[in-house]
Amino acid sequence: MNFHGPELRQRALTLLRGGAKNADVARQLNVPAGTVSYWKHMDSAKRGECPGAHRSFCPRCEGELDRSAYAYLLGLYLGDGHIVQNKTMHTPSLSVACADSWPGLMDLCESAMRAVFPENSVCRVRRKGCHQVKMYSKHLWCLFPQHGPGRKHERPIVLANWQQEIVDAHPWEFIRGLIHSDGCRITNWTTRLVGGERKRYEYPRYFFANKSDDIRKLLSDTLNKVGVEWTTLARGSDPFNISVARRASVALMDAHVGPKY
Incomplete structure (x- = not known):
């Protein structure tokens, strides 16, 4: 069992009182994040900043965000x-x-x-x-x-640097969330004359519809990064729809996103 002496604890508290995040202090001093969080809580209680009160935990600032x-x-x-x-x-x-x-x-x-x-x-x-x-x-x-x-769609939507880093590391999860909210997987069909006989052909495609130019761009930029080809479909004069219809790209989407259920 590791023992963290008073000098190490004081170093951690000095960093925390200076505004450092729990997770950063834990990494810098090679101390478990839970230990750092406990030290910070006890220090705050000792100084009367949270006497007997339960302080909620921020998964980004004070822990390891999933x-x-x-x-x-x-x-x-x-x-x-x-x-x-x-x-x-x-x-x-x-x-x-x-x-x-x-x-x-x-x-x-x-x-x-x-x-x-x-x-x-x-x-x-x-x-x-x-x-x-x-x-x-x-x-x-x-x-x-x-x-x-x-x-x-009436205000700018821009990811913070730390959010963009997460999206870059987990692009398919981000795409799946957008498709599961404002998107869908549908089956289109068409007919063709083959040997004088009209035959029906069906093919799947993905749609995403959102009025925000910024949100659509977040999706299209991420699709580009994972190799999915897409096009913009206008409803009237409004280009609110992103379509993925090419067979290889639909196969990629099926492998990582799939239809809602």
Whole structure:
């Protein structure tokens, strides 16, 4: 069993009081993150900053964020998620709307929330034709800096550097989250004359529809990085749809994303 002496503990507290993150201190001093978190909590309590109160845990600032689950949850949030500061509560809530037609999507969303926020409870709120998978955390602003007043397509949506690093490391999870929120896998069909006889041919394709130019660009940039070819389809004069129809690209999407269920 490793023993961490008072000198090492004091070095950690000096860094923490200077504003360093728990995870960074743990890596720098080669101390378990849980030990650093405990030292910080006891130091805060000793100085009367949190006497007897439970201080919520930030998975990004004070621990090892589940980056894969976060990439998926970020995609869901950018599509069908929203954050609300309830007037009667001090803690904001994150809700992701999931249609009742896709119970598997609700399970995946709930699992991602629990993985990213292991100390928080998750619930499902029934709405007409859907459920909101919902949780509360004081650290939602830290994890989702894209939140702001108004609708997402009416304000800039830009990933922070640390978010982009996660998306670059887990591109398929991010793509899956976006497709599972504002996308779908469908089967198109057409007919052709073959030997004088008209035959029907079916082929699958993926669609993603979102009014935000920034969010569509986040998806298309990530698709480019994983080798998926895509095109833009306009509805009238609005280019709100991204389509993936080439056979090789659809096969890649099937292997890593798949249809909602």
